[in-house]
Amino acid sequence: MLPFRQVDVFSAEPWLGNPLAVVHDADDLTDEQMARFARWTNLSETTFLSAPTDPAADYRVRIWTTTGELPFAGHPTIGSAHAWLEAGGVPRGDVVVQECGAGLVDVRRSPRLGFAAPALRRSGPVDADLRARIVRALGVTDAAVEDMAWIDNGPGWVGVDLGSADAVVGVVPDIAAFTDLKVTVLGRWDVASTEELGADVEVRAFYADGREFGEDPVTGSANAGLAQWLIGTGALPPSYTSRQGSVIGREGRSGSRPWQTGCGSRVTRPPGSSARWTSSRRTGRTDSPDGRPEAPRAGSGNEGRGDGGRCPRNGWTGMDRCGDGYEVRSTRSRTTSSSQASPMWNLLRPTGSNPWRA
Numbered sequence: 001m002l003p004f005r006q007v008d009v010f011s012a013e014p015w016l017g018n019p020l021a022v023v024h025d026a027d028d029l030t031d032e033q034m035a036r037f038a039r040w041t042n043l044s045e046t047t048f049l050s051a052p053t054d055p056a057a058d059y060r061v062r063i064w065t066t067t068g069e070l071p072f073a074g075h076p077t078i079g080s081a082h083a084w085l086e087a088g089g090v091p092r093g094d095v096v097v098q099e100c101g102a103g104l105v106d107v108r109r110s111p112r113l114g115f116a117a118p119a120l121r122r123s124g125p126v127d128a129d130l131r132a133r134i135v136r137a138l139g140v141t142d143a144a145v146e147d148m149a150w151i152d153n154g155p156g157w158v159g160v161d162l163g164s165a166d167a168v169v170g171v172v173p174d175i176a177a178f179t180d181l182k183v184t185v186l187g188r189w190d191v192a193s194t195e196e197l198g199a200d201v202e203v204r205a206f207y208a209d210g211r212e213f214g215e216d217p218v219t220g221s222a223n224a225g226l227a228q229w230l231i232g233t234g235a236l237p238p239s240y241t242s243r244q245g246s247v248i249g250r251e252g253r254s255g256s257r258p259w260q261t262g263c264g265s266r267v268t269r270p271p272g273s274s275a276r277w278t279s280s281r282r283t284g285r286t287d288s289p290d291g292r293p294e295a296p297r298a299g300s301g302n303e304g305r306g307d308g309g310r311c312p313r314n315g316w317t318g319m320d321r322c323g324d325g326y327e328v329r330s331t332r333s334r335t336t337s338s339s340q341a342s343p344m345w346n347l348l349r350p351t352g353s354n355p356w357r358a
Contacts, residue, residue: 002023005021005022005086006019006021007020008020009079009082009220011250011252013251016250016251017250018219021037021046022083023047024049024084026048027050031069035064037064038065044075044214045063046065047061047080048061048062056104057099058092059089059099061077061100062101067212069101070101072153072155072221074115074221074223074224075219078113078114091109095108098115101154117153120153120225121153121154123151123152131145137174137177137178137206139173145160146162147233148161151222151226151228151229152225154221157184158183158184159184159185159225161186163187165202167187168203168204169202169246178213180208180210181207182207183206184203184222184225184226186203186226186230199242200236200237200240201242201243202246203222203244204247215248217250218245223256227256231258241253241256242256
């Protein structure tokens with residue numbers, strides 16, 4: 001049987017974060033078996049850990065929703081790293097190196113678990129028709145939207161800045177209008193509320209796949225994309241704390257801050273690319289000589305190869321400057337396991353006529 005852990009991510013208090021199912025030693029499971037088990041857990045994501053195919057990685061993770069596989073997601077990244085370490089995994093270096101569909105992602109262990117945000121696959125403004133659909137689905141007016149942009153690092157998020165946290169909390173989504181949208185909204189708390197709540201901004205994330213609609217309790221990938229976008233434009237400070245899940249009875253916290261890398265420090269590498277070293281000052285942007293962000297370049301990303309103190313552009317990323325990446329980390333505490341790998345959780349068998357029988 002394969003060990004299975006359920007982990008509560010992004011909260012110091014049990015049952016108030018975002019749950020994740022993690023299956024260890026999943027090398028021999030088929031895609032069909034992974035999909036079936038992910039549907040059975042009925043969580044937003046289930047991950048399957050196996051030996052890496054890249055020699056630079058400590059382990060490989062495959063991330064499944066109830067409807068399909070994702071190349072990257074945030075709370076599965078942190079939860080999988082926690083489960084791997086708890087199961088006795090020993091990283092080769094100072095950070096845990098995770099291999100996933102988006103490439104290699106570094107996960108820091110101290111002071112809390114945190115991942116370096118991968119390059120945005122799509123960034124920049126949304127077209128007018130999509131903007132109108134999103135405004136209608138959120139049940140807000142167009143004038144209430146301070147900014148909107150693609151912040152897709154795998155799941156397909158569009159970010160919406162609503163200005164105030166009260167506006168975010170007040171969103172009543174039109175479920176029928178969401179269809180296939182994945183939208184995350186953000187607003188700022190005032191000073192008094194920030195001190196009371198221990199958070200600078202309120203975040204909510206809504207997703208639909210044409211059949212089901214949901215609000216995610218705490219979303220690492222969305223928070224990473226929001227940080228890359230809004231820190232990059234100067235709309236948020238370099239470091240801040242997000243609160244998420246309060247409307248649906250959760251109390252998640254995540255922190256976003258620059259992750260200093262310098263030239264030659266690897267954060268992510270896309271599959272099939274020769275790029276090995278990151279240089280992401282502002283994802284999807286390049287910097288002018290005086291350090292101010294210029295307009296995003298079409299197809300730009302945040303990686304280059306460290307070479308003698310230089311980070312020359314390569315064909316995949318279009319980035320030509322060294323700097324820092326952005327990290328999303330679990331705040332208040334490390335992720336906490338809501339169950340040890342006791343026999344009641346050991347549900348999987350990779351072979352046999354019925355691999356799901358306990």
